[in-house]
Amino acid sequence: MCPHQPPCPSHDAPNRDAARTVARHPEQGWSLLCNGVVVFEDTGELLPDGGVIAPHRPVVRPAATSA
Numbered sequence: 001m002c003p004h005q006p007p008c009p010s011h012d013a014p015n016r017d018a019a020r021t022v023a024r025h026p027e028q029g030w031s032l033l034c035n036g037v038v039v040f041e042d043t044g045e046l047l048p049d050g051g052v053i054a055p056h057r058p059v060v061r062p063a064a065t066s067a
């Protein structure tokens with residue numbers, strides 16, 4: 001159970017990434033959130049129930065050029 005006020009979002013909530021970080025390991029490229037989600041620097045996620053969220057980096061599109 002989350003001790004924070006307001007409580008962190010659960011691991012199955014759409015905003016699960018908003019949970020507080022409880023352990024950081026930047027040298028290994030991951031952090032553990034209060035809700036049990038492990039987030040990786042490539043934006044992938046490992047859920048506490050064993051589920052996997054593929055990396056979801058924003059798509060950068062080239063700027064339109066004017067002719």
